[in-house]
Amino acid sequence: MSVYLPIAEMSVNWLVIILLGGGVGFLSGMFGVGGGFLTTPLLIFYGIPPAVAVASSATQITGSSVSGAIAYWQRGQVDLKMGGVMVAGGVLGAGVGEIIFQRLQAIGQIDVTINIIYVLFLSVIGGLMLRESLMELAAAKAGAGARPRRRGHVPWIAALPGRTRFYKSGLYISPLAPLALGMVVGVLTVIMGIGGGFIMVPAMLYLLGMAASSVVGTSLFQIIFVTGATTILHATGSKSVDILLALLLLVGGVAGAQAGVRAAQQLSPEKLRLALALIVLAVAARLLFGLTVQPAERFTHYGPA
């Protein structure tokens, strides 16, 4: 049951890794999130060195997103133009993220920074999503289902110059907004080993005001390219991509993602959002707990640096 990972330099139980990938892959297909925000902490918890966990999780997300993206593509739910702009931003952001990552590593604050960013982002986004989905569910129960969706009403985004049409997304906005969004997500991909779907999906809905049907597909499309670029950055920089670990995660992940896409078609979007909100908040709470409770091991050490 055990296999030795060549880059992580340790022996792991391959079944555990495959199951871990499968569980996260299910969420990936279901919500359009990469699931890295679960994979990375779980791998570190299992004992994989953090640098290897972050890098290999990015590689795994590329693969698990591809099956999800193809599934959405076949339903015509990917906005290529929007996705292209966000990929450009994402690759730029990945480059910036790599520089920040190395600076933080040098002063020994990378772990706590990652955790604080996770807690902040996850609690804000989880809270927003929870509020939104609860209001929608309440409205649906009251029979007032005709509540109009807030779309494209963020004034400063609408005021950005160079507006262009994104047909699939049903938008007429400046490409600067999705470019900036892609960039922020690119930075986070490198630092945290996440696809960033859990930030992108709500931002595309509530900030850009995209049509809900093409949000998840387009987000997966962006994730493929940006995590791919991140894998190459990590492979050439910190040399911490463990291809065996990534492929093991993928074996479970691709199967999970397909199941997730199917499950998503059966459920109402409001309920999906409520479920994702609760998962996101739970992870945030767990991380906050970890930050404030005295660690079992107060001393950590890092290799030659």
Added chain:
Amino acid sequence: MSGCRAFLLAAALLAASGASAAPAPGLITELSQGRIEINTSFKGADLLVFGAIQYPGGRVPDEAPDVAIVVRGPAEPITVRRKDRVAGMWMNTDAVRFESVPGFYAVATTGPVAQLADDRTMAIYEIGVGGLQLSPASGASAETTASFEDGLIESRRRKQLFAELPGAVMVTGAVLYRARLQLPSAVPVGDYAVEVHLIENGRVLTSASVPFTINKTGFERWIYVMAQDQSLAYGLVAVLAALAAGGLASLLTRRR
């Protein structure tokens, strides 16, 4: 196992007939393997260290001296950081850098480690985890450095990368000695040394050193070398493999 026994027998005969005129005893040391190979199914390894003590003039004493067997991996510099509570959160604050920390260190002895010799002798020969010379490089006080050193050692112990095994050395007939040491799967690759020390009344009579290596082989080695030397190609292959796996899964499930 029978081959190993035969060797021990030969060593014993050699020790018994040894007409060495040197006043200090000699040591013959052999390892079960001179090379440990890490492959896909590597789960750690057992290292058997065995050998014989050659007494001057072949006079075997009634009571055997103490034997300490040290297995030491390649050393590297390490920065240790301590977490403190800052604004309710635990984060890294102080750091101490140690210039020479062995990636693996295990000592097997005949008796309790602390009773072998005085601290100075233990430090000279680096016998026992407490005797390790980690070479702290920062200008911190001795007290601070010591607490960081304890933290580092404790962390390494938990990962089984540092170990003390009192009583793990068996001595037969005051001549033959053997010890079995376990190397965990997280053991670093590189050049290792096994040092055998013969200790009597707190004095090291003689020492012997035998090298061995731990290396990745086959598929593991190929991946490791690719990742180090051809990192761009390796990164591209990783991405393509991920894409292919995802695409394949998508095709398979659509067919169904």
